[in-house]
Amino acid sequence: MTPGLAQETVDVDVAVVGAGAMGATVALHLARGGMRTALVDRGEICREASGVNAGTLTLHMTRAALIPYAMKGRELWLTTERWLGMDVVARSAPGLSLAFTPAERDMLEKRAEARTAMGAPIRILTPAEACRIEPGLNASLLAAAFCELDGHVTAYLTGRAYRQALRAAGVAIIERMAVEQIDRLGQGYRVRGARQVVRARRVVLAGGVWLETMLAWLGLRVPVKCLINQLVVTERMRPVMRSVVGIASGLLSLKQFENGTVLIGGGWQGLGDPVRGGVQAVPENLIGNIQLARHAIPALGETRVVRIWLGLESETADAMPMIGALPGLDEAYVIGCVHSGYTSAPYMGRLLADRILGREPEMPLFDPTRLVQAAPNAVEEMT
Amino acid sequence: MSRETDVVVVGGGPAGVEAALAAAAQGLRVTVLDEAPQAGGQVYRAPPHAFGGTIQRDADPIGVALRQRLAASSVVTCFEHAVWSVSPGFRVDALAPDGPASWTARAVVVATGAQERVVPFPGWTRPGVIGLAGTTIMLKSQGMLPGERTLVAGQGPLLLAVAVGILKAGGQVAGVVDLASPADWAREWRALASRPRLTARGAGWRARLLRAGVPFLYRHAVQAVEEVPGGLRVLLTRVDRHGAPTKKVAREYLVDALAVGNGLTASTDITRLLRAAHHYDALRGGWVPTLDAEFRSSLPGLYVAGDAAGLAGADAAVADGILTGLTVARDLGAMTDTAYRGAIGSLRRRARRARSFGTAMARLMAIRPAHVAAIPAETIVCRCEDVTRAEIDAARSEGAQTANQVKAWTRCGMGPCQGRICGDIVGALLAAGEAPREPVGYFTGRTPLRPLPLNLLAGDVEYTSLKLPPPAPL
Numbered sequence: 001m002t003p004g005l006a007q008e009t010v011d012v013d014v015a016v017v018g019a020g021a022m023g024a025t026v027a028l029h030l031a032r033g034g035m036r037t038a039l040v041d042r043g044e045i046c047r048e049a050s051g052v053n054a055g056t057l058t059l060h061m062t063r064a065a066l067i068p069y070a071m072k073g074r075e076l077w078l079t080t081e082r083w084l085g086m087d088v089v090a091r092s093a094p095g096l097s098l099a100f101t102p103a104e105r106d107m108l109e110k111r112a113e114a115r116t117a118m119g120a121p122i123r124i125l126t127p128a129e130a131c132r133i134e135p136g137l138n139a140s141l142l143a144a145a146f147c148e149l150d151g152h153v154t155a156y157l158t159g160r161a162y163r164q165a166l167r168a169a170g171v172a173i174i175e176r177m178a179v180e181q182i183d184r185l186g187q188g189y190r191v192r193g194a195r196q197v198v199r200a201r202r203v204v205l206a207g208g209v210w211l212e213t214m215l216a217w218l219g220l221r222v223p224v225k226c227l228i229n230q231l232v233v234t235e236r237m238r239p240v241m242r243s244v245v246g247i248a249s250g251l252l253s254l255k256q257f258e259n260g261t262v263l264i265g266g267g268w269q270g271l272g273d274p275v276r277g278g279v280q281a282v283p284e285n286l287i288g289n290i291q292l293a294r295h296a297i298p299a300l301g302e303t304r305v306v307r308i309w310l311g312l313e314s315e316t317a318d319a320m321p322m323i324g325a326l327p328g329l330d331e332a333y334v335i336g337c338v339h340s341g342y343t344s345a346p347y348m349g350r351l352l353a354d355r356i357l358g359r360e361p362e363m364p365l366f367d368p369t370r371l372v373q374a375a376p377n378a379v380e381e382m383t
Numbered sequence: 384m385s386r387e388t389d390v391v392v393v394g395g396g397p398a399g400v401e402a403a404l405a406a407a408a409q410g411l412r413v414t415v416l417d418e419a420p421q422a423g424g425q426v427y428r429a430p431p432h433a434f435g436g437t438i439q440r441d442a443d444p445i446g447v448a449l450r451q452r453l454a455a456s457s458v459v460t461c462f463e464h465a466v467w468s469v470s471p472g473f474r475v476d477a478l479a480p481d482g483p484a485s486w487t488a489r490a491v492v493v494a495t496g497a498q499e500r501v502v503p504f505p506g507w508t509r510p511g512v513i514g515l516a517g518t519t520i521m522l523k524s525q526g527m528l529p530g531e532r533t534l535v536a537g538q539g540p541l542l543l544a545v546a547v548g549i550l551k552a553g554g555q556v557a558g559v560v561d562l563a564s565p566a567d568w569a570r571e572w573r574a575l576a577s578r579p580r581l582t583a584r585g586a587g588w589r590a591r592l593l594r595a596g597v598p599f600l601y602r603h604a605v606q607a608v609e610e611v612p613g614g615l616r617v618l619l620t621r622v623d624r625h626g627a628p629t630k631k632v633a634r635e636y637l638v639d640a641l642a643v644g645n646g647l648t649a650s651t652d653i654t655r656l657l658r659a660a661h662h663y664d665a666l667r668g669g670w671v672p673t674l675d676a677e678f679r680s681s682l683p684g685l686y687v688a689g690d691a692a693g694l695a696g697a698d699a700a701v702a703d704g705i706l707t708g709l710t711v712a713r714d715l716g717a718m719t720d721t722a723y724r725g726a727i728g729s730l731r732r733r734a735r736r737a738r739s740f741g742t743a744m745a746r747l748m749a750i751r752p753a754h755v756a757a758i759p760a761e762t763i764v765c766r767c768e769d770v771t772r773a774e775i776d777a778a779r780s781e782g783a784q785t786a787n788q789v790k791a792w793t794r795c796g797m798g799p800c801q802g803r804i805c806g807d808i809v810g811a812l813l814a815a816g817e818a819p820r821e822p823v824g825y826f827t828g829r830t831p832l833r834p835l836p837l838n839l840l841a842g843d844v845e846y847t848s849l850k851l852p853p854p855a856p857l
């Protein structure tokens with residue numbers, strides 16, 4: 001804390017640090033559950049991963065174990081008007097995952113089977129059947145996995161929608177203030193930033209790829225991997241596809257929005273890190289990504305690429321989420337590192353809020369204890 | 384495969400060409416990339432190649448000399464190469480008519496010049512309304528007129544250049560509508576006096592327009608443009624010295640084209656992309672890269688010369704370009720310190736003089752906050768995505784505070800031009816008036832710097848020979 005700098009103090013029941021879709025959902029439900037809630041972000045609401053992601057609500061790319069959560073999350077996105085008060089242009093569409101080589105076909109079948117076992121209604125189609133659903137496909141495909149439950153959200157609207165819902169719910173929104181430290185404070189926590197101090201009985205860490213740093217504030221060592229995902233968008237073009245299209249390996253995700261632009265993703269990597277953010281696209285990776293896209297939907301060759309950007313996605317050591325109470329601490333929680341985390345965020349956030357509000361969550365959480373590397377150092381007691 | 388060189392210069396205008404020549408003269412391998420078909424940049428843009436050859440009638444002799452010196456040098460030139468990415472390290476990617484090409488270089492000089500700014504008014508996106516700078520391109524490189532009878536409006540020295548250009552090309556100028564007053568022009572007299580050649584040219588242009596009976600309306604601005612049978616109806620209002628219009632329509636013109644522009648903004652695509660430091664300087668065309676006295680950006684190996692560093696005009700671009708080329712040569716070890724100091728002495732003085740003239744012109748082009756504040760609610764601000772001022776205001780009142788946030792909430796700046804046209808106006812609307820621009824920020828720079836035809840970029844490739852990363856986890 002800078003000595004002599006006047007800092008305003010806010011007293012609340014719970015402070016949520018990080019206003020991505022995870023933190024914002026938790027904060028929203030806690031406030032609606034009657035808690036005085038503060039939500040702090042060093043930037044603006046949902047302007048990191050949660051505002052720049054591909055917005056695909058696909059089960060084809062979701063880790064099998066997370067399918068039940070993703071299906072719930074997808075439903076919530078398609079009904080945001082009801083619980084968030086604003087349409088984020090979420091649309092249901094069929095999803096296809098393609099195979100162009102025998103090896104891809106094997107992978108496709110194995111993956112479809114694993115996901116089906118977890119409740120995803122996926123079935124394998126012949127090329128002709130696939131082309132009937134999506135006439136824009138490259139007819140040289142060998143097989144396709146089909147899932148009726150797919151779709152997309154316009155991710156850049158997320159922040160706008162959440163912001164007004166949070167405001168209406170009475171959440172104290174503190175934007176553009178990086179939290180610098182969290183101290184234990186008798187019964188509770190003191191969350192410190194340059195302008196303000198939030199005193200809270202409970203704290204929720206929801207910092208995406210920055211969770212490693214945040215957990216260290218509380219003396220916990222949990223490595224968090226940072227992926228630098230590239231996305232590519234084209235200019236508006238005539239309708240060339242109506243489904244969400246991917247390939248067996250998960251290296252492609254394609255959809256056309258109502259405005260005619262086509263979004264091309266698939267987890268191709270750019271340059272960056274949690275400190276500098278997503279710095280630059282790698283030209284080879286752009287070219288590889290669009291070659292794959294054009295192979296799947298040949299008509300994409302007609303259009304032009306207008307923008308390539310990067311977003312930061314987090315992953316734990318076992319690539320499974322961490323959601324739940326932090327070990328050795330009283331009323332401190334974490335939420336993040338969820339694969340296809342945008343899809344499931346509205347649901348995951350509600351589960352954690354239920355747990356904090358003392359209700360039994362509908363599905364199991366993901367205990368972070370398994371990921372803590374060294375024994376937590378006792379956090380110094382401060383008064 | 385990337386071609387390897389010492390220096391890549393992006394932009395073959397006066398700044399880029401001079402930087403390239405100066406660095407190459409010290410023995411460095413230099414490549415100039417420009418999307419235009421020939422060197423010269425905006426001001427010395429070459430007329431189209433004459434039939435079967437390179438005879439250039441009507442071209443500005445300065446531009447002709449520039450192209451000749453370049454051709455006689457060791458500088459490698461690649462025209463019709465649009466640079467779409469510069470990555471740290473450095474790798475420069477361009478798209479040529481026959482596909483992608485790339486270079487690796489030890490240093491990059493950004494000499495990408497400036498781009499047009501228009502303060503929006505109802506009807507500014509209609510056919511027949513064209514930018515002042517765009518009109519100069521039309522006149523110079525295509526020898527085309529915007530219309531038979533054109534009204535020329537806006538601010539800054541391009542007003543005269545465009546009006547005279549139209550007369551010379553055989554067109555009719557209905558009037559010159561200037562946001563500035565004669566007193567605003569007179570205030571710059573000291574700077575003008577330092578460049579007698581240019582000032583005399585300006586006076587000559589004015590005289591020629593007056594002889595042709597072209598009316599000059601000072602302290603006026605376009606209020607709206609309407610399409611009417613047979614052309615455009617342009618409504619003008621008076622403005623005060625802050626650029627605030629009166630509500631009344633002062634005059635109407637019936638024309639078939641309106642050339643209108645409110646100055647230029649520095650073209651900072653590459654420096655923003657590379658996350659170099661920038662600051663806002665209203666008098667030099669908005670956000671500009673922060674440079675040291677020798678044209679180094681905050682990123683080692685990245686230099687900026689000419690209007691891309693802040694508007695200073697063509698003469699300053701020449702002097703600053705040479706200085707930048709010499710700095711690069713010294714930093715890359717191609718020139719001793721003593722030789723460098725010997726070379727720059729008189730250049731520095733020349734550059735200062737040129738810059739003072741350019742800055743005076745840039746002041747006349749500077750945006751006037753009250754002019755922006757008066758943009759009517761239903762006016763389109765982002766022409767690529769049809770975002771109106773009312774939508775921007777609504778986002779602002781809902782809590783959006785930064786340019787990037789407004790972009791996400793409204794799609795403003797998301798279209799093919801990527802906010803190049805509207806960026807400065809959106810910033811001004813968000814900052815509201817004289818407030819500092821720093822908290823509002825600017826649209827993040829991203830690749831591609833130009834829209835990339837997907838087929839051209841992807842090339843012809845077999846599926847089985849695609850280089851794919853390992854599959855995502857199940």
Ligand SMILES: Cc1cc2nc3c(=O)[nH]c(=O)nc-3n(C[C@H](O)[C@H](O)[C@H](O)COP(=O)(O)OP(=O)(O)OC[C@H]3O[C@@H](n4cnc5c(N)ncnc54)[C@H](O)[C@@H]3O)c2cc1C
Pocket residue numbers: 017018019020021022023040041042043044045046047048049050051052053054055056057058177178179180206207208209210229230231265310311312313314335336337338339340341342343344345
């Ligand atoms: C490019 C890309 C494409 C993706 N595509 C999809 C997809 O199609 N479908 C899908 O389901 N998922 C997708 N994902 C994954 C999904 O976006 C993420 O899982 C999800 O958004 C994560 O949300 P979060 O709230 O955990 O993190 P974030 O949204 O990253 O939020 C973390 C927040 O913490 C804040 N913060 C950091 N440090 C501090 C500090 N010191 N003080 C205060 N605040 C701080 C940040 O500013 C940020 O707002 C994609 C991810 C990326 C990057």
Ligand SMILES: Cc1cc2nc3c(=O)[nH]c(=O)nc-3n(C[C@H](O)[C@H](O)[C@H](O)COP(=O)(O)OP(=O)(O)OC[C@H]3O[C@@H](n4cnc5c(N)ncnc54)[C@H](O)[C@@H]3O)c2cc1C
Pocket residue numbers: 393394395396397398399416417418419423424425426427464465466467494495496497498499515516517519520541544647650688689690691695696697700832833
């Ligand atoms: C449209 C326009 C018209 C103008 N007309 C006049 C005029 O008539 N009279 C006058 O005195 N001043 C005019 N100016 C101002 C004048 O251009 C500058 O003062 C002067 O030319 C600056 O020189 P420069 O070398 O910095 O930039 P420029 O001369 O603008 O040169 C920049 C060059 O970079 C190239 N370039 C930019 N981005 C890329 C990219 N991504 N890839 C490849 N190439 C790229 C451009 O094609 C251009 O050739 C005009 C400015 C503009 C923008």
